[in-house]
Amino acid sequence: MKLDGRVAMVTGAGSGIGRGIAECLSEEGAAVLINDVKQQAAYETQGLLLSRGASAAVMVSDISTPAGAAKAIEAAVREYGRLDILVNNAGRQGNKPMVDLDPREWDGILDVNLKGIYLCSKWAVPHLAKGGGVIVNISSVHATATIEGFTAYAASKAGILGFTRALALECAPMGIRVNAVSPGTIDTPLLQEFFDSFEDPRQARAEYLKFHPIGRFGTPRDIGKLVAFLASDDASFITGSEFISDGGMTACLFKK
Numbered sequence: 001m002k003l004d005g006r007v008a009m010v011t012g013a014g015s016g017i018g019r020g021i022a023e024c025l026s027e028e029g030a031a032v033l034i035n036d037v038k039q040q041a042a043y044e045t046q047g048l049l050l051s052r053g054a055s056a057a058v059m060v061s062d063i064s065t066p067a068g069a070a071k072a073i074e075a076a077v078r079e080y081g082r083l084d085i086l087v088n089n090a091g092r093q094g095n096k097p098m099v100d101l102d103p104r105e106w107d108g109i110l111d112v113n114l115k116g117i118y119l120c121s122k123w124a125v126p127h128l129a130k131g132g133g134v135i136v137n138i139s140s141v142h143a144t145a146t147i148e149g150f151t152a153y154a155a156s157k158a159g160i161l162g163f164t165r166a167l168a169l170e171c172a173p174m175g176i177r178v179n180a181v182s183p184g185t186i187d188t189p190l191l192q193e194f195f196d197s198f199e200d201p202r203q204a205r206a207e208y209l210k211f212h213p214i215g216r217f218g219t220p221r222d223i224g225k226l227v228a229f230l231a232s233d234d235a236s237f238i239t240g241s242e243f244i245s246d247g248g249m250t251a252c253l254f255k256k
């Protein structure tokens with residue numbers, strides 16, 4: 001297996017894409033520290049991994065705070081004695097016109113989506129440097145092309161790409177690779193929350209599907225497999241890059 005003997009920490013691994021990433025990393029042999037701010041969700045992911053014979057532990061903490069981020073990194077090192085892979089996945093949305101967005105709502109989105117990545121990376125790098133580690137940051141296609149109501153989300157996801165490139169340069173001499181994955185439409189509770197903001201969520205879902213040349217939305221495991229590849233030695237020449245996984249959505253300029 002590609003990640004035998006490696007230790008990974010995945011933020012927001014109690015749900016959706018984070019859970020899919022935790023599954024795929026553990027299937028490649030990694031021990032996984034599951035972080036989430038929601039306790040029950042985190043333990044559900046742990047139960048799933050343990051039931052498949054994987055090694056998994058939990059740290060419930062809010063990675064948007066310095067203490068919460070430090071707790072998650074320290075838990076992985078305490079539990080498994082090392083850290084090889086950090087996946088910064090935890091994220092929030094917010095669908096509101098900019099003029100109606102309260103400054104606290106702006107901070108709430110930026111603190112989780114962008115500052116949390118900085119905080120977890122800050123505490124992780126000294127550990128990752130010991131063994132040629134890997135960081136994978138979960139951005140979004142919204143970093144490049146977005147929709148109305150997503151100013152804070154799009155800004156946070158575009159920020160992740162800049163952060164990824166700059167950190168990749170700083171970390172290359174330490175043997176740490178840093179990359180970003182930009183998912184398109186992935187069927188998770190966060191996506192349902194977005195569709196639920198429409199008058200007719202079922203119709204919104206059907207309309208969105210039309211913009212996916214591949215004919216389906218993505219699954220958390222589609223992203224998990226890409227992250228597992230980037231975390232493995234098969235990707236040893238890849239750093240500072242963005243990988244889009246969106247079923248062709250952003251390749252489509254115009255629907256005939």
Ligand SMILES: NC(=O)c1ccc[n+]([C@@H]2O[C@H](COP(=O)([O-])OP(=O)(O)OC[C@H]3O[C@@H](n4cnc5c(N)ncnc54)[C@H](O)[C@@H]3O)[C@@H](O)[C@H]2O)c1
Binds near residue numbers: 013038182184186
């Ligand atoms: N679903 C999509 O279509 C899609 C597309 C592009 C990018 N993304 C990104 O993928 C990531 C995961 O999204 P998802 O769709 O799986 O969402 P989700 O809501 O299903 O899962 C996100 C998880 O993060 C956790 N979380 C939120 N804030 C946290 C915090 N401060 N500390 C620790 N955990 C926290 C939540 O409790 C939740 O379990 C996010 O960064 C999101 O922006 C999702």
